[in-house]
Amino acid sequence: MASQSGSYFVPAPTAWPFYLTVGLAVMLYGVAEYLNGNGVGSAPIVIGAAIAIYFIFVWYRGIIQESESGKYSAQVDRTYRWGMSWFIFSEVMFFAAFFGALFYARALSLEWLSGSGDGVLTNAYLWAGFEKEWPSNGPAAMGGDFEIIPPWGVPFLNTLILLTSGVTLTFAHHGLREGAPRGRVVAWMWATVALGCIFLFFQAEEYVLAYQELNLTLESGIYGSTFFMLTGFHGMHVTLGTLMLLIITLRLMKGHFKPDSHFGFEGVAWYWHFVDVVWLGLFVFVYIL
Amino acid sequence: MSHAATHDEHHDHGPEAGIMRWIKTTNHKDLGTLYLWFSMIMFFIGGLMSLVIRAELFEPGLQFVQPEFFNQMTTMHALVMIFGGVMPAFVGLANWMIPMMVGCSDLALPRVNNWGFWILPFAFGLLLSTLFMDGGAPAAGWTMYPPLVLQTGDAFPFLIFAIHLMGISSITGAINVIVTILNMRAPQMTLLKMPLFVWSWLITAYLLLAVMPVLAGAVTMLLTDKYFGTSFFTAAGGGDPVMFQHIFWFFGHPEVYILILPAFGIVSTIIPTFARKRLFGYDSMVYAMASIAFLSFIVWAHHMFTVGMPLAAELFFMFATMLIAVPTGVKVFNWIATMWRGSMTFETPMLFALGFVFLFTIGGFSGLMLAIAPVDFQYHDSYFVVAHFHYVLVPGAVFSIIAAIYYWIPKWTGHMYNERLGQIHFWLSAIFINVTFFPQHFAGLAGMPRRIPDYATQFTDWNVISSVGAFVYFVVQFVWAYNMIVNCIMKKGEPATSRVWEGAHGLEWTVPSPAPYHTFEEPPVLDESEVQGAHADEHQHEVQGKPA
Amino acid sequence: MEKAKFQAAAAALLAAMAGVAQASPYNLPKGVTELTQEVYGLHMLIFWIVCGIGVVVFGAMIYSIFAHRKSRHPKPADFHESIPVEIAWTVIPFIILIGMAIPAAGTLIKMEDTENSEFTIKVTGYQWKWQYEYIDQDIDFFSTLSTDSNEARQLGSGVDVYKVDNYLLDVDKPLVLPVGAKVRLLLTSNDVIHAWWVPEVTGKKDAIPGYINKMWIQIEEPGVYRGQCAELCGRDHGFMPIVVEALPREEFEAWVAEQGGRMPGEDAGPPQMASAARVAAADIGVASEAGMSDAGAGASEPVGDAPAADQASLMEQGETVYGNYCSACHQANGQGMAAANFPALVDSPIVTGPADAQIQQILQGKGAMPAFGYLSDMDIASVITYTRNSWGNDAGVVTPADVAAQR
C-alpha cells in the first residue's frame, strides 16, 4: 500500500463514463434505425461511435496517467488483475453461447431433421429425403450450394500465426520482467502486433473468398451462421486485441511499465492468450471437425 | 476539473453540487442512491403496466386495450420489473452496503461503477421508447421466443440493444462486486466472517458473469436471424427454434436465482438482528447458496418440459430441479432455527423478512410442483406458473428489497421512518399481495393460460379478486413512498442512533447515522461482536485468546 | 400477537386451498383419460406432501414467533449451530423428494410411449387456428374460433360475453375422435410456436415450426372437451381454442363417412378436402406422406382446377377460405378493423381495381398481412372472387389460371 496515506486510490468524480454511454446509446440508436430502414442515415452511428471512442481513449489515458504518476498501490494492481480475469471469463461465456449453438445444431437439430433419434417423424413428414451431413445448410438448402474453407490451408496457417504471436508476446513479457533492454522487448511486441495484423489480413481474405468464390455466406444455413458468427466475433476480438497490443507497444516505447509492475501489459497479454485459445477451439470445432 | 484533480489526494470533503454531482459521482453511496431511485421509478412503471394487465383481465371481454397492446404490456412489464426494478435495486443495496460491511472506502472500481449505473437509464430509454414506435413495443413475452419475436416491428433492434446494454451494466457491476469482496476487505474480515449479504452478492455476481454474456449471445443470434439471414432458429436452414429456448433458459434459470440470492442475504441479516440471536448455521447458509448457484446451471430445461425433449433429458431436468429444494430448505430451516428461542420483536423490516420466509416458501412449494414434469404438462404456461413466480418475485425479491430499505435507510439518511406507517404498509401489502396472486393458482389449475388478454367466463371470479388485489397493493406502496421520502429523506423522522437496531451487528453499525460520505478511509479493526457467523468464535480466539 | 393471527389465517387459507382443491372445479380436472387421471393423482400427491411440509415448517415458525417474542422470552438463547440437526434437515427432504420422484418418473415414461396407436392425426398450428389432418382417414380441415365468440371478443363489441355459448372456447369445427382408441397426435406449426392443450384430455405439447412433436391420447368417455393454445403466438394467442368431441365408435365412423373420409382399411373414397393437405405438404416442402401410414395416406391428390371454376362454386369455396384465413383480420363483414389497421375490403381500391394487384398481395402479403402463397391456386382464386363479389363489391371473377399466371 504505497500511495496516499496508506489508503486505496479512489478516483475523482468524472463524467467520462457518462459521455461514453451517451456515445454508445446514440450509436446503437443509429444502428437500430439503420436496421429498420428508417432513413435516419449514418450520422448517429458515426457521431455516437466517435463520442464513444473518444471517451474510451480519454478514460484510458487517464488511467495511464494515474498509473504513471504512481497512484496505484499493489492493492489497486490486484483489483485490476481480478477485474480483468473476470472480464475475460465473461467473454468466454459469450463465446460459449455460440459454441453451444454449434454443438446443438450438430448433435441435435440436424440429427432430428434427418430422422435419427426422436426425429423420425420430423424427417418423414416435413423434410423427407434430408440426410444429415456436415457442413449443412439445412433441409431447405438455404443460401444454395456452397463449399467450405479447407482447414489445412490458410486457417492452419492462421493457427500457427496466432500460436507464434503468443510465443513472441511471452518473450516480450519475460524480457520486460527480467529487465531486458527496452529495444528487445519492443521488437518482440512489434512482432506480435504484426502477427495479429497478418492474421486479420488472412481472415479477411478468407471471407472474401468465401463470399465471392465459395458461396459461403451468413445465409448458408446453420453452417454459414455458426461459421461466420464464431469466426466473426473472434475476428472482432483479434482486432481489439491487436489495437490493445499496439497501445501497450507504444507505451513500452515511451518507457511505461516496470519489471515488477506492468499490469497494463499483462492484462493485454491475458486477453491475447484468451483470443488465442478461442481460436484453437474454433479451429478444431469449426474448421476441422 | 482543478477541484477534481486534487480530489483524489484528499477524500475529506463532500460531493460537488448540482446535477453534475450525480453524473460524475464515483462514490458508492451516491451510486447506490441513484440505483435505488432508478429502480423505484422502474418499479412504478412496471407496476403501472401490470395494472393495465389487471384492468383488462378484470372481466372477460376486451374493455380497454387491443390484444397486441396487451402482449406489449406483459412483455414490457416483465422486462422492466426484472431488469429495471429488482436487479438495479439489489445492485444499489450492494453499492451502499458492501463497502460498509467489509470495511473499505469504496467499491474497487468506482468509475466503472458509475458507468454501470449510467448505462441503465439509456438502456431503458431505448427500451421504453419502443412503446411509441410503429408496431409498438416488443410483444413476444420477456422470453422472446423465436419465431414469434422475429415478427416484432421497429422495436426489435431496440429490444436487442437495450438487452446488450443491460448486460454490460450487470457485468461491470458483477466484476466490481467480486473484486471489492475479494480484494478490499478489512484485514480481519476473512471470507467466512463476511456478513451473509456480502456472501449472497458474491455468489450472485458469479452467476451474473456466467449468464449475462450468454443472454447477449442469444439475442445477438436473434438479431442476425432477423436482419442478416442466419438460420440459428429456423429448421429450414438446419437450426431449431427450441435451440433459442435452451440458450435463453441457460441464462434464464440462473437469472431467477440472481433475483433471489441477494434476498436470502438480506433476510439472513435481518432475522438475527430482530431475534437478537446469532444466525443459525452460518456455514451451511453459505454452502446452501453455493449449491443453489451450482444447481441452477443444470436445471434450465424445466421451463421447456413441453417442447418435446427426449425422455432421458426430461427425467434429468426433473430430478435436478427437485434437488434445489434441499439447499433452499436448509436456508428456510436455518432461518427458523435462528428465530427459535430468540427474543423477537417485530419492527417493519422484520415483518417483511418474516413475510418473505412465509410467502417465498409457498412460492417454492409451487415451484416444486412445477418441477414434476408430467404434471407440468398441465401447469405449464397457465396462471399456475404466473402465481408461482410472483410468489417468489413479489413477496420474495420485492419484499426483501422493501425490508432492506426499512432496515438500512436510517443508516443512510440518519432519520427513522414512521413505525406505525411501516406496520400499516406491511399488513396491507402482505394481505393484498396474497389477494392478488393466490387466486391465480386456482385460475391456472382450472385451465387459464397465461399471456391472454381475454378469457372464458368460468375464470372470472379469480380474476376479479386478483385485479382488485393488484390495485390495492399498488396504491399501498405510496404509503411507503411517503414514509421513506418525508420521514427519512426529507428528515422529518426522528434522528437515528448509529446502531439503529438493538440487535444489529456488523461494521455498518459502527459508523454514525447518516454514514459519512466516505466511510472507511482506513480499514477498521473488526470487533468480534460485529461478526455474524459461527466464526465469531474463532475470531474471539484469535483476537482475545478467550475460549468460546 | 397480530402476527400470530396472521399466520393462523395463512394456515387456514392453506387448509381452505386444500379443501377447495378436493371438491371444486377450481382444481386440475381429473380428466377422461388414464393419463390425465394419473397426472391428477400425482398432482394431489405432491400437493399434500408440500402441504404437510408446510404445516410442519410454518407451524414451527408460528410457534416460535409466538413463544419466542421478546415480551415472553426476553433472554435469547445463544446456540447457533448443530451438525446433527443440519444433517437431518438435509437428508429428510432428500428422502421425501425421492418419494416424489419415483411415481413422477413412472408416469412420465408412460406418457412418452406412443407405440401401438390406432391412428394418427397431424395437428398444425397457424396464426391463429388449428389444422387437423386425419392421416389415415383422409380427412383434413381447419378449426377456428367460432363466429359468435369472435364477434363478441372485439374491443368494444358491446356483446355480453356471458350470453355467448362457451365464450372463447368454441370452434367452427371440432376435432372428432372415437372413444377408446389410442390416437397419436403429431404436432407441428406453420409459423410460430403454438401449444396444443385440452386439460381433460391431455397435458400440453408445443407445436414447433419445422419439427414434429408427438403425443397420444385415449379418451374413455364420450363428450366435448375444450382447451386453448398454450404458447404465446402473437396477437390472437388468446383466441385459438381447441375443441375435442369424443364420439362412440359407430358415431365416429359415421362422422368419418360424412366427411368423405374412410376408416383405415376401407377403400379409398374420393379425395375431398385434399387441397389443404397438399398445401400443408407443399408449404414445408414434402413430396408425399406415403409410407407414414400403411393405409395409404398418399391418396391426397390435388383437386383439379378446371371443374369447379365457375363463379358460384368459386364464391362458395371462397367463403370457406375467407372464413379460415382472412376474417380474423378483415372480419366476416369485410369491414376490417380500423383500430388495428386492418383495412376494410369493402370498396377497397385493391379489391375493386385490377385483379393482378390483389393476386399479388395475397400471394406475397404486405406489411402486417401474411403471404398466402402456400394456398392452392383454386383457394386463392376463390377467395379473391369472393371478396370481389361480396358486401356490395362487384369486380368480376378471378380464375385459378389467373393466379397461376401470377406465381
Ligand code: HEA
Ligand atoms: C426469484 C425467482 C424464482 C425462484 C427462487 C424460483 C424457484 C423455483 N422455481 Fe421457478 N420460476 C421463476 C422464478 C423463480 N423460481 C420464474 C420467473 C418462472 C417463469 C418464467 C417464465 O416462463 O416467464 C419460473 C418458472 C418455473 C418453472 C417452469 C414452469 C413452467 O413454465 O412450466 C419451474 C419448473 O420446474 C420452476 C421451478 C422452481 C423450483 C423447483 C424452484 C425452487 O428453487 C424452489 C425451492 C424452494 C422450496 C421447495 C421451498 C422451501 C423448501 C423447504 C421448506 C424444504 C422442504 C421442501 C421439500 C422437500 C419439498 N419455476
Ligand code: HEA
Ligand atoms: C420482479 C418481477 C415482477 C414483479 C415485481 C411483478 C409484479 C406484478 N405483476 Fe408480474 N410478471 C413478471 C414479473 C414481475 N411481476 C414476469 C417475469 C411476468 C411474465 C411475463 C411474460 O409472460 O412474458 C409477469 C407477468 C404478469 C402477469 C401475467 C400477464 C400475462 O400472462 O398476460 C400478471 C397478471 O396479473 C402480472 C401482474 C403483476 C402485478 C399485479 C404485480 C404487482 O406486484 C405490481 C405492483 C408492484 C409495484 C407497484 C412495485 C412495488 C415495489 C416498489 C414500489 C419498490 C420500490 C423500490 C425502491 C424504492 C428501490 N404479472
Ligand code: CUA
Ligand atoms: Cu397459438 Cu397461442
Ligand SMILES: [Cu+2]
Ligand atoms: Cu427455472
